[in-house]
Amino acid sequence: MEAPGGPGAPPMWGPGRKMGFGAALGSRSKGWYTVADGNLSEVFFPFLDHVALHELRFFVSAAGAPPVDDSGDGQHSISWISPGVPAFRVETTHHEYRLTKDFFSDPEENAVLIAATFTPELPDLRLYMQASAHWEPGTDGNFGSVIDTHPPALLLQQQDIWICVVGPFSRANVGYFRSSDVHIDLTDADGHLTYTYDRAGPGNVSAGAEIGIRAGAFQLAIGFAHSRADAEEVARTALQKGAGAVRQAFERAWRAQPEIPPALGKVSGDDGMLARASFAFLHCLEDKSHAGAFIAAPAAPWGETNHDGNHVYHLVWPRDLCRIATALLDAGDSDAALRAFRHLQSQQRTDGGWHQNWTLDGTPHWQSTELDQIALPILLAWRLGVAGCLDHDPYPIMVRPAAQFIIREGPLTTLDRWEDAGGLSPSTLAACIAALIVAAEFAHDAGEHVAANHLRAVADYWNDRVEAWCSLPSGQYIRLGSDPDRRPTEGSTAPEFLELVRYGLRRPKDDRVLRSLQGVDTSLKVSLPAGPSWRRYAGDTYGEQSRLAGTDRRAGPALLFDGTSCGRAGANT
Template identity: 35%
Template sequence: MDVRNSGQVTLPPADAVTAVQAMRARPRLADHLEPDATFDAPGAPGIPPTWTSSAKDVVGCSLGAARLWFTLGYGIVNEVYWPRVDLPQIRDLGFIVADGKGFWAEVKRGGDYSLRSVASGVPAYEIVHAHARYTLRLRISPDPRRDVLAVECSLESGEPDLRLYVLLAPHLGATGYGNRATVAQHRGRRVLWAERSPFALALAAVDELQQDAIGRASAGYVGASDGWQDFARNGAMTWDHPAAGPGNVALMAELPNRCVLALGFGSSREAATTLAVSSLMQPFDNILQAQATDWEAWHRRCGECCASPVDVPGGLREQFVTSTTVLRTHLDKTYPGAMVASLSVPWGDSGNERGGYHLVWPRDLVECAGALLAFGGEAEARDTLRYLIATQSTEGHWHQNQWLGGEPFWRGLQLDETAFPVLLAAALADRDALGGIEPADMVRRALGCIARRGPSTDQDRWEENAGLNTFTLATCIAAFVTGSAFLDGAAGRWGLALADFWNANIEDWTVAEGTDLAREAAVSGYYVRTAPPTVLQNGRGALDELIPIRNRADGATLKASEQVSTDFLQLVRFGLRSPNDPLIRDSLKVVDRLLKVDTPSGPVWRRYNGDGYGEHEDGRPYDGTGVGRPWPLLAGERGHYDLLAGQDVLPILNTMAATASPGGMIPEQVWDAGPISQRRLHLGRPTGSAMPLVWAHAEFIKLLVSRNLGHPFDRPRAVWERYKGRPRKAECAFWWPHAQIRSAPAGSRLVIALPRPGVVRWGRDGWQAVTETAADETGLGFHAAILDTAELSQGGQAEFTIRWDDGDWIGADYRIEMTATKETRGRGDGGGTA
């Protein structure tokens, strides 16, 4: 609908009478499927289409055979997805109440409505819109057995002239372009149709006697001849155009004040009509009962499977149930185990793009599968692991994101996304819940990819910069440790050796000292957000290199040493560092100075200083550039640190719940500036970013479960047992052609790791005692030559070059200096809560 004008207009009676007379003079639709082209509505092709706001009240689906997902926002139906969770098929389905004499009101603009679930944890809802002249009650539920969304309507008023009208904006095939809309008589029943091959929808209705309930109806082009424009210009329904399209189209129909609507989807409009009418041939309460029965059984099963019963304090119980429902709702049915990032379009009301959030990110997917596992959703977590095994690339990684069927969308490589599926396999194995899945081959290929590509990643978890990142390093180290249990012999040992080496060098690679930020916060050093890849060879001097900041119109850059994030908290969460390590605490001081925002909802944190992903300063939607806002997700990550530091995490849980919509949807970002009421932006409340962000709901669930356990639910058991918050001495130092270190601790063995077979010719302290060492297969897709450098003292050097098996030389000599043996870090108490 055109959202640029007010939704409540009163016209002078004379204008209304004239409009009604004009309406009665128009030709009526004949009883056939294809109306005469001369009846087509004017104004083709309509204004450029947009989606609706990302501010969802609730989301839902059935657990039955129906392949349909729906969202509600502003008290009406927003996007409906079919037949997969990544394909929105309408913009919205809303209502107008009017008296035919000039008064009319679009209910979604009233803002005075209440919403409740028909039963706890059941995505079927009752909405009550209150107005001085009427009350509109809606009950909304998917039909568990059919691809149909059912809406029961009840308009209550003491004014007999008030009538109810439905407005429907199809966006078939996930776009507002190229849709066709038709008002038709089909087998004696009036139906609203829309189609855009190969998709179609049908809207049918019945009254209290199950009789056809669609009255006057019209199709039109949005912004020109749609039903909303009819009311805006004429104060009544005066148009009855039989058809519109192709273009950005909309449909309107008059309804009885008590009726049930059925919005059906199919591969043809006849198929969609059959489903819609079939669904209407039963009491609406039957649909509700079936929906409630299925969901209550699912929650009960999860509760029975949950190894650690969840003790939910106070008012957080309902948010916990809502979050579990949100996670389950986002799972697809055609591809079991696959899950999109959000059933919303961020800043959707500013464009036609459906947004990248209707894609699968392996990181988000595993984070969410872990939350499902946390409250007993073992079957769903196993499906996710199966899906990930099926979509792994030959090289061993996963795509940055992908369509549900596995086809890549963005093709960046993020090492944490390669590591997370390994962690999911380990989490299931720890609970003896693999259910016959054999993940060894997946693990081997994933760890091999990480080894051959790391420790620098092409993209960090925010998909913006290459380099060494603490979140990515922590996740990959954890994958090496947990994954080694699935591997036989040498491959497992090499994985552990790499884990120890990376873990021992995190501070050398990612800590800045003596900077202005350090002096301002009165700390000696802190973890940076991203260290350039050159830090491996050039040391901390590389932290003076400039890092580009994405999503900024000014092309801003910062020195690596000047940009910080909360990513280092993953080191504590996974058991690699103690929460009491002074460097961790110093880094928190810097982060809280730069990224923490106190809001009425509680403290929340931005991703990093200089972030550009969010609304502009004046509240305009993000359009490729903007200003980064705080993320409730990051509050949850801070809560996991607080838990290990011995603090009460209830305040953080309450903060996350307080940022949610009235229906419990936790947003991606919240507003952090003065209110801009016309844009619905208020301090600590959701912005136009994704809502719900499924990952944020997963974080809330895991934090609450972790509170009961006393440690992070997703902390890998093997990682904690190996490190307990302190790195262990690395027996080996690794040099790679793509990751060339310049020094190694005296007493360690130097490993020359190669992507293919070769021989390392090497000598000591000026090419003395030259020898050759063959690089052997490791079982992880690379070859390794172990140089016997353990007897080289501090200051000694190892020089080497490489001859490949085909006889070619690498074309350069290399030198590694043996430095003082490093003391292990972990100056705290050994890792906090066990």
């Protein structure tokens, strides 16, 4: 029977507030999973810039009562099951039940597994699940159906991608998200699952089922493939192996990774726990079909209110890519750093610059110019050279054109690192000055001494002019100057000037640095439960409104972002 209520709720991304992100090592498994609000959030397949599954969440219900949304109504705590292994355990508590969920993937299959334990506090409680594919912007939506087997299985189709969910289901159906899905059925039928729809689409299709156990442990497997038969086979094969065996293989591969440098563990304060987690996270950011293409993050900011395909973070930014490569290099993974560098080289334009960001296949997404993103690849080349990791001379094919671009387009940048304004940025200038000095070293080693002297001269001049361009008469640095021929008399307070210290261009105890730090603390410092933090700059609006984006609790605590709120506090890097 065809489900009514199509096409369902409008398309959207998952929440940006991810609790976990992981993937199996190796090239055979090309799926990446995220966890948000205690449940499985977006799953990427077959590439890290393509969301296939929107979410899989649980509901708990009893006759005569509205359903409990595990995501929005439960209290969640998350932990790494093993140090440095991106498999996660979420323990959800509610006064009516407890639900523990382990999330990991199969290194040999395109499958994500959930190993769960349900502990109801009342005898008549039942557990349900609901999965939905991501509705790609610009398409008519997805399709869904119930596979009539014992137990039944769930099938979702997103264009040429098929998703199969298998588990101990007693009943199953498909419908449209927020119009005829499991949650609507449980709400309208006083806690009972009554819909018998076995097909739906196109639209925002959800597939749901009742878990056929009253209490105890159970397992779900989600298979991904490019055909219906393959998706079902992948899911059933993973479930047949068993969550225990799959998790052991998952952990075994991750434990075979090189250990973090001993010195890092000694100074970490936690025996390297956070460092291991951080490096595992960075490794997961690399796509498995595009070597060296590390995305910025597996999320869309404020995804519940972000319905288009423009404002997403699963893209490659040169800045993020260089930071990731440098961190992995410091952790001892020079191969990953070199892969990232090669990817950067493959994306350099003929004019020496790079696009603002791009998809994994190299298609430009945003196309403005951020000069620090031209400088950082030069600095990465130098770091790789110092570490003895370069297998070729990058000067003639990459470093020289990039340095020429910086001189030709600088010192003003179209956009600074926060990507909402441009001008004379101390952080951008710091990166560019350091890059020109490094480029001069490359030129000198190549025997281009005239070019080397010119690069040093420009770097020296820009360095001498930083205060005239980017500080007030009082000596306090600002976020952006606007006129290279006139000293600014006003400007936003921001901590970007610290890049001058990080690159060795200004002393930490410089009076201007100390005075500016006082201004930053006065204007941007906020007290949070975990300690002090700082906003990005005075007047920042990149944050959420204080009112909820909607009244549907299934959206979780999502807040509205419209570019007019107060910026979030956090690390300024």
